[in-house]
Amino acid sequence: xxxxxxxxxxxxxxxxxxxxxxxxxxxxxxxxxxxxxxxxxxxxxxxxxxxxxxxxxxxxxxxxxxxxxxxxxxxxxxxxxxxxxxxxxxxxxxxxxxxxxxxxxxxxxxxxxxxxxxxxxxxxxxxxxxxxxxxxxxxxxxxxxxxxxxxxxxxxxxxxxxxxxxxxxxxxxxxxxxxxxxxxxxxxxxxxxxxxxxxxxxxxxxxxxxxxxxxxxxxxxxxxxxxxxxxxxxxxxxxxxxxxxxxxxxxxxxxxxxxxxxxxxxxxxxxxxxxxxxxxxxxxxxxxxxxxxxxxxxxxxxxxxxxxxxxxxxxxxxxxxxxxxxxxxxxxxxxxxxxxxxxxxxxxxxxxxxxxxxxxxxxxxxxxxxxxxxxxxxxxxxxxxxxxxxxxx
Numbered sequence: 001x002x003x004x005x006x007x008x009x010x011x012x013x014x015x016x017x018x019x020x021x022x023x024x025x026x027x028x029x030x031x032x033x034x035x036x037x038x039x040x041x042x043x044x045x046x047x048x049x050x051x052x053x054x055x056x057x058x059x060x061x062x063x064x065x066x067x068x069x070x071x072x073x074x075x076x077x078x079x080x081x082x083x084x085x086x087x088x089x090x091x092x093x094x095x096x097x098x099x100x101x102x103x104x105x106x107x108x109x110x111x112x113x114x115x116x117x118x119x120x121x122x123x124x125x126x127x128x129x130x131x132x133x134x135x136x137x138x139x140x141x142x143x144x145x146x147x148x149x150x151x152x153x154x155x156x157x158x159x160x161x162x163x164x165x166x167x168x169x170x171x172x173x174x175x176x177x178x179x180x181x182x183x184x185x186x187x188x189x190x191x192x193x194x195x196x197x198x199x200x201x202x203x204x205x206x207x208x209x210x211x212x213x214x215x216x217x218x219x220x221x222x223x224x225x226x227x228x229x230x231x232x233x234x235x236x237x238x239x240x241x242x243x244x245x246x247x248x249x250x251x252x253x254x255x256x257x258x259x260x261x262x263x264x265x266x267x268x269x270x271x272x273x274x275x276x277x278x279x280x281x282x283x284x285x286x287x288x289x290x291x292x293x294x295x296x297x298x299x300x301x302x303x304x305x306x307x308x309x310x311x312x313x314x315x316x317x318x319x320x321x322x323x324x325x326x327x328x329x330x331x332x333x334x335x336x337x338x339x340x341x342x343x344x345x346x347x348x349x350x351x352x353x354x355x356x357x358x359x360x361x362x363x364x365x366x367x368x369x370x371x372x373x374x375x376x377x378x379x380x381x382x383x384x385x386x387x388x389x390x391x392x393x
Contacts (some may be wrong), residue, residue, distance in 0.1 A: 088155025127151025
């Protein structure tokens, strides 16, 4: 029997021993817009909702839509996964840990359980009220399109990272409060007469991120991997001024600049530290970018510049038979990641440190096993889980 003091020493050094061990030979990274926000579970337009709607569904452990989402995750079994549109729940016991405990850890629905002992989440700009009329409809309504990121309550459409490997929480960098105006060459929005769309006071405070941008260091053995997580605003739901399209472009451009030593000097994080990612760092850009280089309403220069960046590996774009079947006449359909027919979700490893060995979109064609999990939006989500498997150099 280990004496208490020796047990304490063993527990103290266990993470250190783990971190000094060799990096795993292979890793699977995934991103999944799970639509786990309150409006998904109540009639559209319901007043007075909050993240407590999700809390209730997680507590039950029986929501079939969430069970299907969990089954998809348990089938793909990623080592690290970013969940977009997972409402911000301050208490992890009621939010992320309850999701892991009640839906992921146990064997169920024919799938072996999976545990994620490490996680990261934080506040986001969606639903954070502003005092300004940001959509210029003549009313300052605080929420909806007048929030700093579209949302009807604080934390709607939030993000959560789950990991099988330790997260260096002390060195996470967040950019929730980075001001859009501080990006050189920001795509400023104007009215038809050429005047500024936003009031000067609003523009001075306007955050670039509609949710947030996070740099989360994950420690897989002795290897540090920077998970660069975000969820830019959809480039729609606006007018001819294209304010959302321009924000989407610049939110994507942020990562391009962040991984480029010659363009990242203007960046500062929420603690005031300046600069971007260190040269030669290993990274994976993950999230629903709401933009395609080939389709949709986005300003394609943003996503194209990221996909073509020399440090980014986009050599094996994830694909599926189900996506190809869903829009059979569309040449891009096999790479679609959303029911509404577009490649929107990305897992982009750095060229340094990894070699892509496989990738995919979880979208079985009709008649194949588990196709019912993606049959319609109510089955799981209007997005599909996207994954990339890499060999670790």
